[in-house]
Amino acid sequence: MLLKFAIKDFHDDVKYRNLSPKTISGYLMTLNEFQEYAFNNELVNVEDIRTGTIRSYLLYCREERGNNPTTTNSKLHTLKVFFNYLEREEVIQSAKLNPIRGIMFAKEDIQIQTFNENHIKQILNYYRRSKDKYSSFSAYRNYCMVIFFLGSGARLGEAVNLRWNDVDLVNGVLVLYGKKREQSSIPVTDKLIKELAEYKVFCEQHFKESSDYVFVTDENKKLAVDTVKTIFKRLKRDMNFKDVRCSPHTFRHTFAKNYLMNGGDALSLQKMLRHKQLAMTQRYVNLFGTELRKLNDQYNPLQHMDI
Structure with missing residues (x-):
């Protein structure tokens, strides 16, 4: 054949x-x-x-x-x-x-880059200044999108497919459609809910009508994945960070790292990231283990036992 x-x-x-x-x-x-x-x-x-x-x-x-x-x-x-x-x-x-038999996957050097606090402040200030100077819808949308990625750990596809009907502003819950179009719900913080609520009001006033999707174009239409990638390419150029990749997925890594460093556990992080296998989540624990030392010193049971 x-x-x-x-x-x-x-x-x-x-x-x-x-x-x-x-x-x-x-x-x-x-x-x-x-x-x-x-x-x-x-x-x-x-x-x-x-x-x-x-x-x-x-x-x-x-x-x-x-x-x-x-x-x-x-x-x-x-x-x-x-x-x-x-x-x-x-x-x-x-x-x-079958010619595929016996071919093994190559060993990968897993490197997970994350934003530090200074990177995040620079990015938010960049969009905040643009918003104040030009009253630009796209600048405010991008500002809120960055906060959304940082506060939810969402994938790019989950963000562009998010509808306002999937956002429960009262109970603080998001319904996300992830890989293989599987539906998951995750809790979100009051801070993120407040940002989304304010952004929703702004969108309704700006467009004079409601939109189905949370993140939309200047014409109030659903953002395409490629459009968001272009946004981040421009951000990469303007920020010119030398030590970290400027992408939506870097925010997902940043979410995971900070979740663990602030005392979260691997099992709950697995649910937040919607990983099928705990082994996927365990990578973050393994990679950031040295940075978790201070948390280990704080929570290790030996620290609180008289032995």
Whole structure:
């Protein structure tokens, strides 16, 4: 079977299974890149693909395209999903003939960057000054969006999909739609509720009507993920931080780090971050363990026992 036809059949299958558009887009981006790599090496049929082909492709991604281990592992995951699908559909006749067998994920050097208090003050002052000087809706929206990321630990996709109907300003609860479109509710602080309530009133006065979505464009339409990425690219340029990546996900890391440093535990943080596995949350505990020393000194049971 032609590899490009197999990719088309796979595309139809994931659409039928109602996977999220973001997941499908990510799959296709990798598979189309892999198909082009195979074609350039005169490999056009599924049967032509060997384990060595896949390893060579992953090395090409790392050495020629500059992909880090996290990115190449993501691509390997996509290829595993694809070739296992072909095995189930009997395009590949047996597990022994599946070229993905035996290929291990690369070891990742996990580095989690976070904002410090000075970074956050600079960012908020940047938008606060813009708001005061220009009375700009976009500056105030971005200001509130930064506070939202910092106070909720939300993912970018969760932020842009947030509707006012999902915000309980009375009881201080947010309903978020995360990965795989799963719904979760989390409590939020009075500070964040107050900011969102004031921002809501501002939006209603600015647009003379209510909006379905919390974070909207100047035309009162839902913000796109790419638009928020552009906002943060501009923020990165203007802030010119040398020691930290300026992105929405850095605020998620910052939320997690400060949650732990202020006395939170891994289990409750797991619920706040909506991680399926505790091991995901445990990374923060492992990485920030030295910074948790003072909390350990404060809460360690030995400190309070006469032994």
